[in-house]
Amino acid sequence: MFESLSDRLGGVFDRLTKQGALTEDDVRTAMREVRVALLEADVSLPVARSFTKAVTGKATGAAVTKSVTPGQQVVKIVHDELVKTLEGDEEPGRLKIDNPPAPILMVGLQGGGKTTTTGKIARRLKERDGKKVLMASLDVNRPAAMEQLAILGEQIGVDTLPIVPGQRPVDIAKRAKQQAALGGYDVYFLDTAGRLQIDQVLMDEVQQVRDAVSPRETLLVVDGLTGQVAVEVAQEFDDKVGVSGVVLTRMDGDGRGGAALSMRAVTGKPIRFVGLGEKLDALEEFDARRIAGRILGMGDIVSLVEKAQEVADVEAQERMMKRFQKGLFNMNDLKGQLQQMQKMGGMEGMMSMMPGMGKMKKAMEGSGIDDSILRRQIALIDSMTKKERANPALLQASRKKRIAKGAGLEVSELNQLLKMHRQMADMMKKLGKGGMLKRAMSMMGGKGGMPDPASMDPAALEQAQKQLGALGKMPGGMPGMPGMGGAALPPGLGGFGKKK
Incomplete structure (x- = not known):
C-alpha cells in the first residue's frame, strides 16, 4: 500500500535530512517534487496544490529552516499535514451500532x-x-x-x-x-x-x-x-x-x-x-x-503488534518467552517463530510495517528472496525427528542428508537453517542475560504499553528505530523481535536460497 508514493517521498526527504542547513528555496524545491509525487500517485490536483501550499507555508519560517534539525522538522510538518488531509477536521469514530438492531x-x-x-x-x-x-x-x-x-x-x-x-x-x-x-x-x-x-x-x-x-x-x-x-x-x-x-x-x-x-x-x-x-x-x-x-516510511508498529496479538496463542507465547529468558531456543521454537511470521503476513507483510525497512524490502526483492523460504524452512524442521528438533547438535552428515531428502531440498539449505538457528540461539542467550529481552517486550507492547509511532516526531522515531536495531547487530541480517506475539524476523535469511 502506497509503495510508489512512499518511495518518491522517501527520496525527497532523505536529501532534506542529509543536507543539514536548509534555505527557503530548498524547502520550495522539495515541495515541488512532493507535488509531482502526489500527482503521479493519482491525488487530485486541487488536493495536491492545497497540501503542498500548506506545508510550504509552515516549513519556510525561520523556526524551521534555522532549527538544529530542519530536515526532520519538515518531515514532521508533512506528516501532520498528511494526517489532516486523510482525517479531515475530526476522526471518523467507530461504527454507530448502538441501540440494536x-x-x-x-x-x-x-x-x-x-x-x-x-x-x-x-x-x-x-x-x-x-x-x-x-x-x-x-x-x-x-x-x-x-x-x-x-x-x-x-x-x-x-x-x-x-x-x-x-x-x-x-x-x-x-x-x-x-x-x-x-x-x-x-x-x-x-x-x-x-x-x-x-x-x-x-x-x-x-x-x-x-x-x-x-x-x-x-x-x-x-x-x-x-x-x-x-x-x-x-x-x-x-x-x-x-x-x-x-x-x-x-x-x-x-x-x-x-x-x-x-x-x-x-x-x-x-x-x-x-x-x-x-x-x-x-x-x-x-x-x-x-x-x-x-x-513516510515511519512504519506502523502499532498495527504490527495488533496483528501479532490477533494470531498469538497467549499461553504458548508465555511458555516460549520463559524459555527465551533462560537462553533456551531449539528447532521447535524456531518453527513456532516461522509460523507466527506466516500468520502475520510473511516477511513482506511484517517489513512493510517496520520503521525504515523499505530499503531492506527492496534488497530482498532484488535478491530473489520471498516467503517460500519460510515454507522450505518449516519443511526441513518437519523432516527432523523429535530428538533432532530438541537437540540440533545431533545433526551430522548422514542425518542431514536424510532430512534434506525428506523435505525435497538440498543439504546446503539445511546448513543455512542450522546457522540461522545458532545465531538466534546465541542472541536469545545474550538478551536473556542482559535484560534486553524484557526491555524489548516492553517496547513492543509489554506491560507498560507502547506509544503510537505516528504521534512521535521523526527524531523520536529515529531513536526508537535505533533501539530496535540494537537487537539486530548480528551477522546475516535482522533478528527476531521478542514480544511481538513471539514473531521473529530471523537473521541469515539473505543466504537461504533464491526463488526457484
Missing part, C-alpha cells in the same frame, strides 16, 4: 468487492466486538449473489437471511429488519445490488431500501485501484443516497494510493476501512496517523 447499508458499483467486504466487516464485529450479526443479500440481479453471501456466512460463522425467490430488494430489507428484531441481533447488514455504472434504477432501488430501514451507517465500497474514479463515485452516491463512510478495497495492490489521499478532502466522507486482499481477515480499520506513518 443497527442496520448497516452496503452500497457501491458492481465489482468493487461489496459482498466480500460485507463479510469481512461482519466477521470483525462478531470476533472483535462480540456482536450477533445478520447478513442479507438484496442483489436479485447478479447470478448467485445471494448464495455467495450465504457461503461467506458459513465460513465466518455469521447468520444470513434465508433466500425467498421473487422478492424485491425493499421487501428483503423489511424482512431482514423484522428478523433482526425477533432474533436478538445487534447488527444487520444489507448488501445491495451494484451496477457497472451509476444509473437511476440503481439509485431508486437503494433509496427505497434506505427509506425502509433508516440505516445507522451507509458504507460505500469502492475499488481503490480506480483512483480518482473512486472519488467521483463517492460524490455521486453521497449526493443521491447519502453516505456515512467509505471502504477502499484492493489497497494491497495500489502502489499509488491517490484515492485514499483525495477521498476525505474532496468528498468530506471518512474512510472507515481498507481492504488489503481477498482473505476474510484482510481488512484494516483506517487510521490516518498510521497511514501517514507508512507513507
